[in-house]
Amino acid sequence: MPSDPLALVLSRGRRRIFRNYRVVRFGLVGMMLGGLILLLGIVAAPLLRLGREFLVGPVNVFSITLGGGEELKSTDGRTNILFLGIGGGSHDAPNLSDTMIIVSLKTDLGGNQTAANEPITLISIPRDIYLDSLGDKINSAYETGAERSTDAGMSLAKGAVSQVTGLPIHYVVRGDFVAFEKIIDLIGGIDVTVEHTFDDYKYPRPLSEVKDCQGDEEAPCWYEHIHFEMGPTHMDGRTALKFVRSRHADGDEGTDFARSRRQQLVISAVKKKVFSSQALLDLSKLEQIYNTLKEHLATDADPSLARNFFDLAIRYRGAILQSVILDMNLLDNPPIDERGWILVPKGGSWDGVHEYIKEQLGLEQKESSG
Numbered sequence: 001m002p003s004d005p006l007a008l009v010l011s012r013g014r015r016r017i018f019r020n021y022r023v024v025r026f027g028l029v030g031m032m033l034g035g036l037i038l039l040l041g042i043v044a045a046p047l048l049r050l051g052r053e054f055l056v057g058p059v060n061v062f063s064i065t066l067g068g069g070e071e072l073k074s075t076d077g078r079t080n081i082l083f084l085g086i087g088g089g090s091h092d093a094p095n096l097s098d099t100m101i102i103v104s105l106k107t108d109l110g111g112n113q114t115a116a117n118e119p120i121t122l123i124s125i126p127r128d129i130y131l132d133s134l135g136d137k138i139n140s141a142y143e144t145g146a147e148r149s150t151d152a153g154m155s156l157a158k159g160a161v162s163q164v165t166g167l168p169i170h171y172v173v174r175g176d177f178v179a180f181e182k183i184i185d186l187i188g189g190i191d192v193t194v195e196h197t198f199d200d201y202k203y204p205r206p207l208s209e210v211k212d213c214q215g216d217e218e219a220p221c222w223y224e225h226i227h228f229e230m231g232p233t234h235m236d237g238r239t240a241l242k243f244v245r246s247r248h249a250d251g252d253e254g255t256d257f258a259r260s261r262r263q264q265l266v267i268s269a270v271k272k273k274v275f276s277s278q279a280l281l282d283l284s285k286l287e288q289i290y291n292t293l294k295e296h297l298a299t300d301a302d303p304s305l306a307r308n309f310f311d312l313a314i315r316y317r318g319a320i321l322q323s324v325i326l327d328m329n330l331l332d333n334p335p336i337d338e339r340g341w342i343l344v345p346k347g348g349s350w351d352g353v354h355e356y357i358k359e360q361l362g363l364e365q366k367e368s369s370g
Contacts, residue, residue: 070302070305071308072170072305072308072309073170073171074107074108074170075167075168077106077107077108078104078106078107078361078363079104079105079107079170079171079312080102080105080168080170080171081103081105081170081171081172081173082102082103082157082158083099083100083101083102083103083172083174083175084097084099084100084142084172084173085099085177085180086142086175086177087176087177088176088177088178089177089178091206091207092204092207093143094176095146095153096139096143097138097141097142097157098177098245099127099263100124100138100139100157100161101124101125101263101264102121102165103120103122104120104121104122104123104167104361105316106118118319119319119322120271120316120319120320120321121322121324121360121361122267122321122322122323123165123167123324123326123357124260124261124264124323124324124325124326125138125161126138126256126257126260126326126343127139127256128256128341128343129164129344130339130342130343131160131163133160133163137340138160138161138164141153141157141159141160141161142154142156142174145157150174150298153174154172154298154300163350164326164350165353165354165357166353166357167357171299171300172300173297173298173299173301174297174298174299175293175296175297175298176296177241179292179293179295179296179297180237180240181237181238181240181241182237182292182296183270183289183292184235184236184237184240184270185236185237186285186289187270187274187285187289189234189235189236189237190235190240190266191232191233191234191269192232192233192235192240192243193231193232193265194228194231194232194233194243195230195261195265196230197230198227198228198249198250198251198253199225199226199227199249200225200226200246200247200248200249200253202223202248203223203225203226203242203248204223205223205224210222226242226246228246235266240266243262244262244263244266245259246259246262247259256343257326257327257328260325260326261323261325264321264323268321271321322360324357326353330345330346330353330356331344331345331346331353332344332345332346
């Protein structure tokens with residue numbers, strides 16, 4: 001027996017530990033398991049929720065991994081997707097197309113070939129183009145059809161844009177301002193280099209902010225002053241929306257063509273941010289983006305094609321963007337009449353626009369070589 005008091009205490013402590021070894025062991029194991037479960041809950045919860053959506057949601061894991069065996073629609077080896085941006089919700093004229101952009105992609109890449117050397121071509125359609133077949137501006141096409149149904153709105157918009165561009169429109173994706181703002185905020189905003197300083201003193205306020213305005217719609221309280229300074233600018237969702245929607249700036253920035261250029265700048269910035277490694281690894285943000293898209297987007301593409309679109313997006317993640325703007329080299333602005341301020345094709349025919357777009361897509365060369 002140890003005579004040293006300290007040794008005696010340690011000896012008794014060791015005997016107690018040995019007598020309660022099982023209790024101590026189970027306690028330590030329990031603490032480790034509890035910590036592990038807590039850690040898994042924090043890390044895996046967003047992934048589990050996202051997994052549940054893909055298992056039982058409208059776009060489920062079976063449609064993505066198995067699909068329906070159907071290939072994406074294409075013409076001359078290209079798939080053309082029309083993106084429509086509408087106000088939606090409580091906005092004035094919620095179904096007018098504020099933005100119309102064709103995304104044209106080469107789809108006959110073959111095998112697992114990437115599209116690093118193939119650009120994503122963005123063709124912006126000015127909203128003030130007038131079509132006799134509609135009896136109105138082209139931005140009213142979706143609204144007119146949507147009075148019957150969303151599908152009818154998409155179909156009429158596809159026909160109108162195809163008439164102007166000469167391109168078959170294979171799919172339509174329609175989104176609203178809420179989705180635009182939310183997604184940009186979810187990815188932490190975007191960085192855009194503003195090309196020209198401009199002020200817009202007649203940017204429309206949301207209806208919720210002007211419900212107490214008195215007088216006609218020219219009253220100052222209906223509008224707010226927005227300002228953008230030339231140079232690199234970090235934008236949240238609301239700022240980016242103002243940047244792409246502004247229509248009443250002084251000088252060239254007040255034209256439809258300037259709006260088209262700004263919209264394409266924002267698309268490029270969003271693409272860069274979405275495909276950054278940081279964004280792709282944030283499972284919680286990906287889940288929120290997925291839920292936002294599910295709530296605020298509509299498309300005429302079958303859900304079974306989700307895998308095809310995903311594969312195409314991955315192939316084009318490093319591709320450059322090619323901008324095509326229909327400007328006054330192709331369009332005329334006739335004197336204002338009962339139709340308002342409109343744009344029509346030079347010479348009264350869309351043939352010149354069709355040829356220009358074919359040239360930009362390299363289709364003329366393909367036809368001549370064929």
